[in-house]
Amino acid sequence: MTTDKNENLMEKIVSLCKRRGFVFQGSDIYGGLAGTWDYGPYGAELSNNIKNLWWKMFVSLREDMYGVDAAIIMNPKAWEASGHVSGFSDPLVVCDKCGHRFREDQLDDKTKCPDCEGKLGAVKQFNMMFKTSVGASEDESSVTYLRPETAGGMFVNYKNIQDSIHPKIPFGMAQIGKAFRNEIAPRDFVFRSREFRQMEVEYFVKPTEWETAFEEWRQVMLEWCKEIGLDSSHVHELEVPEGDLAHYSKRTIDFEFDYPFGRKELYGLAYRTDFDLRSHSAGSGVDLSYFDEESKERYTPHVIEPSLGLDRTILAVMCDAYREEQNTEDTRVYLAFKPKIAPVKIAVFPLLKNKEALVEKAREVYKTLKKEFGAVMFDDNGNIGKRYRRQDEIGTPWCVTVDFETIEKDAGVTVRDRDTGEQKRMSVLELISHVKNELGS
Numbered sequence: 001m002t003t004d005k006n007e008n009l010m011e012k013i014v015s016l017c018k019r020r021g022f023v024f025q026g027s028d029i030y031g032g033l034a035g036t037w038d039y040g041p042y043g044a045e046l047s048n049n050i051k052n053l054w055w056k057m058f059v060s061l062r063e064d065m066y067g068v069d070a071a072i073i074m075n076p077k078a079w080e081a082s083g084h085v086s087g088f089s090d091p092l093v094v095c096d097k098c099g100h101r102f103r104e105d106q107l108d109d110k111t112k113c114p115d116c117e118g119k120l121g122a123v124k125q126f127n128m129m130f131k132t133s134v135g136a137s138e139d140e141s142s143v144t145y146l147r148p149e150t151a152g153g154m155f156v157n158y159k160n161i162q163d164s165i166h167p168k169i170p171f172g173m174a175q176i177g178k179a180f181r182n183e184i185a186p187r188d189f190v191f192r193s194r195e196f197r198q199m200e201v202e203y204f205v206k207p208t209e210w211e212t213a214f215e216e217w218r219q220v221m222l223e224w225c226k227e228i229g230l231d232s233s234h235v236h237e238l239e240v241p242e243g244d245l246a247h248y249s250k251r252t253i254d255f256e257f258d259y260p261f262g263r264k265e266l267y268g269l270a271y272r273t274d275f276d277l278r279s280h281s282a283g284s285g286v287d288l289s290y291f292d293e294e295s296k297e298r299y300t301p302h303v304i305e306p307s308l309g310l311d312r313t314i315l316a317v318m319c320d321a322y323r324e325e326q327n328t329e330d331t332r333v334y335l336a337f338k339p340k341i342a343p344v345k346i347a348v349f350p351l352l353k354n355k356e357a358l359v360e361k362a363r364e365v366y367k368t369l370k371k372e373f374g375a376v377m378f379d380d381n382g383n384i385g386k387r388y389r390r391q392d393e394i395g396t397p398w399c400v401t402v403d404f405e406t407i408e409k410d411a412g413v414t415v416r417d418r419d420t421g422e423q424k425r426m427s428v429l430e431l432i433s434h435v436k437n438e439l440g441s
């Protein structure tokens with residue numbers, strides 16, 4: 001039997017994340033810093049698994065993609081050219097009475113303060129880029145910004161990629177990295193923070209080919225949602241109306257997800273026209289046009305951009321994986337992660353802690369599995385039931401117990417499945433091939 005997991009789902013997830021070492025409030029011991037989060041051991045592992053899977057699907061397995069890892073601090077002229085210095089802002093309103101600040105476009109009633117019902121002041125545009133200064137002087141000439149999206153680092157390297165790798169259009173660049181936005185109202189756990197991670201592609205095409213490429217990437221993104229285990233009935237495509245498009249976009253689809261706090265943007269897919277290369281060409285004075293050998297034409301490539309937030313991915317994956325199962329004595333909580341992204345793949349237990357032969361054999365099995373899969377844990381703390389519960393809560397797909405039959409009859413180990421609770425006896429070699437099969441490796 002399952003309970004209604006949706007009741008207070010966000011509270012349950014935030015609490016599990018802290019209790020089990022997935023995500024902590026940033027600078028926790030100092031009372032935190034709004035809009036920042038620190039990933040603990042399982043959160044970091046989950047992040048890496050998702051990043052690696054993304055890199056494999058969006059870069060390594062394709063012939064037309066080139067990965068980069070660009071600097072976070074860039075020449076401010078790049079952000080002037082891209083329109084971020086003048087236009088990367090959100091509408092800010094401040095309450096006359098309590099002084100609280102809000103994003104005007106997110107308020108249902110734009111006349112009253114949602115906290116104290118006081119009068120809201122006039123709307124001002126608030127630029128979301130974090131300013132910093134480079135070098136020892138702190139005058140206007142040293143001001144630059146932390147990147148608000150990873151895209152900029154790719155556009156400024158378009159020419160370097162052309163000159164060093166010589167790819168033919170269509171081709172794309174990809175990057176995973178941090179982005180910073182001084183959000184007016186960070187909220188909903190890691191959904192809206194001030195420092196977050198993006199996984200982005202800038203795909204350069206011939207101007208007449210943009211629609212084909214857009215459709216191809218739309219399919220890739222849907223496939224990706226399945227690959228990480230999102231329930232497809234929770235993912236929705238929203239064609240962004242013309243009036244709401246960003247300054248650089250001619251068409252955008254938002255991929256929205258049914259979070260516990262509502263249907264909200266998970267990813268974006270944008271057709272950015274030739275806006276970026278044209279603007280950076282004008283801003284830098286460097287020619288960024290492309291000569292097409294086949295058609296003997298010169299043009300500025302157009303761009304399709306699949307933009308995926310890693311932190312919003314993690315929250316979506318957590319929401320869909322969270323399960324509660326009511327038993328006679330308690331509620332079993334488990335995270336039904338796809339094995340590919342699970343932070344720990346296998347946990348190994350000796351049946352009893354105080355039997356040396358069992359512990360020794362369990363350690364041997366643990367070492368063999370660890371060599372094979374890396375993300376393997378050893379646990380001999382408390383009774384087996386408690387060990388299962390701990391692994392369930394971090395989403396470990398398989399728990400392996402070494403018992404007396406393992407050592408006395410050479411009868412293999414028992415393997416317990418996280419989702420069904422079913423136990424099967426198998427040899428360590430059979431287990432390795434079963435797990436490899438499930439991981440697709």
Ligand code: ATP
Nearest residue numbers: 183191192193196265266267268307308309311312
């Ligand atoms: P929103 O409308 O929710 O503010 P956005 O449209 O400004 O988002 P984009 O500029 O399209 O977001 O950024 C691309 C992706 O980066 C988003 O789809 C999301 O996954 C992620 N992202 C953007 N802002 C944040 C944030 N403050 N915290 C976490 N992830 C974010």
